[in-house]
Amino acid sequence: MECPRCHNQNVKRLYKLHGKYYCRQCIAFHRVWVDEPYTQDHTRFPPQKVRYSLDFELSKSQQDISRQLVYNYQNHYHSLVLAVCGSGKTEIVFELIQYALQRGDRVCFCIPRKELVKELYQRIKEAFHQIDIGLVYGGHIENINAQLIVCTMHQLYRFEKSGFHLMIADEVDAFPFYGNPVLQQIFMRCCIGNYVKLSATFVKEDIDGEELLIMNRRYHGYDLPVPQLIICPHCLQVLLISFLLKKWKKKVIVFVPLVQDVDKLACQLQSYTHLRVRGVSSIHKHNQDNLMALKNGDIDVIVSTTLLERGITIEDVQVIVYHGEHDLFDRRTLIQIAGRVGRKISHPQGHVYILSNEHTSSIRQCIHTIKNLNQMSV
Ligand SMILES: [Zn+2]
Incomplete structure (x- = not known):
């Protein structure tokens, strides 16, 4: 017996209720029955002419990675971006988000912490100001059916039934996402196409078959300060x-x-x-x-x-x-x-x-x- 969501096989964490088993390991994110058929509706949206705008120009290395991310998505590769602190990694995915939205794909940008999700939403909203964007975090649900969703990883369980063609996860090296297999499995269940993971600190063990892209310079070109x-x-x-x-x-x-x-x-x-x-x-x-x-x-x-x-x-x-x-x-x-x-x-x-x-x-x-x-x- 195994939980279809978090793959828990520990019988001590599989409880019986009304003759059926459910998983206690991931119960915090809505109850999942062991024999529950799992279907996703893979909602597509009509293609639209969305364009993002920034009031500054991307650096050469930002542009290179931005283009590479679009190429990887077109060719169905997952991407992992190592972008040092202060390199401007949020903006390098805007071209890709635009491409996916234009195709009618559903897109999610998620981040582990509630304190950071509102700031992220503001930055994305300023760049993609002509479209509705969903914002979901603990205690807040806004435009949940939008084509582009910004949310915390803790809220991803709400989208398991619909899924996203493109998922972008920022700060994948941060608590509580890092080292949390339940959140990581929910992330994978939501991903019905390809993902991009962004991190400032990952090591070899974190790479799982993704195309690796490295942005080792800050946007201003100076070295990182050495402690x-x-x-x-x-x-x-x-x-x-x-x-x-x-x-x-x-x-x-x-x-x-x-x-x-x-x-x-x-x-x-x-x-x-x-x-x-x-x-x-x-x-x-x-x-x-x-x-x-x-x-x-x-x-x-x-x-x-x-x-x-x-x-x-x-x-x-x-x-x-x-x-x-x-x-x-x-x-x-x-x-x-x-x-x-x-x-x-x-x-x-x-x-x-x-x-x-x-x-x-x-x-x-x-x-x-x-x-x-x-x-x-x-
Ligand atoms: Zn489970």
Whole structure:
């Protein structure tokens, strides 16, 4: 016996109800019966003359990948794009989305986290302003029958019966999609044509027969900032951060591993440096306000958990990792954190410091990966 959706065969997770079995492993996404016939209606839309518009031109490498993605889709290949942080990977799929919509294909653009899906929707809506676009995330359903849907991966189960000809998944290396077989199986059930997966940090083991495309340069052409590792005991790290903050006199995000570290470190830094410091985490309030305040220069420093590791762009920001040896700072997270720096062409470089009491394999791999990407000539 096997769940037709998540392929769970563990009988302890297959429950009997009214003489029929259903799967408990993927129950969070609507109940699936083991013997349930599975049909999809593969809705097509009338071909339309949709065109996207951007108020800037794609770089040469963005254009190359954009064209390659259309070619892969025309030839029924799946694509996997390794695009470094700050390379402008959202825009490289617009040409492909346009092509699919013009053919009458149904298209989905999904991303793991709710905080990022609204921003993604805004960017897509500005480019494809003449068509209806669906937006679906926890607690929000808008235009669910539209030809183009923007949603979180958690909401994909709503589309299993209809499916998409083209699926684009951003941040496939991020929690909760990465390492979650149920979400990944639902993604595959929704994909009735081809997919494009976008990631900033994947490794060889993540490649599963897709055509691999690499965008190793940022859109402005500068190298990715390579983290500086400072090995020092915990007791000296707060003093060292205070020293760096006073020396740089710039906007800084200090990443800490745990929620309980946020307020404690924010208080210490404020009292040592007299700078304006705020805390951000999943349990803090006013996170968006504090981010805006840092962007506008109304505060100097944010102490944050890994909540801010992705999806934020702040001009001329520097980052410091506190307790860098912690397990939560894995290779992927450290690469994303380093990727916050130097995103804008006005300040394409900056400081990334990792303070740690030991040299972990995650830190070593992060630095090695970034150096390799900088040296790669693609
Ligand atoms: Zn299941």
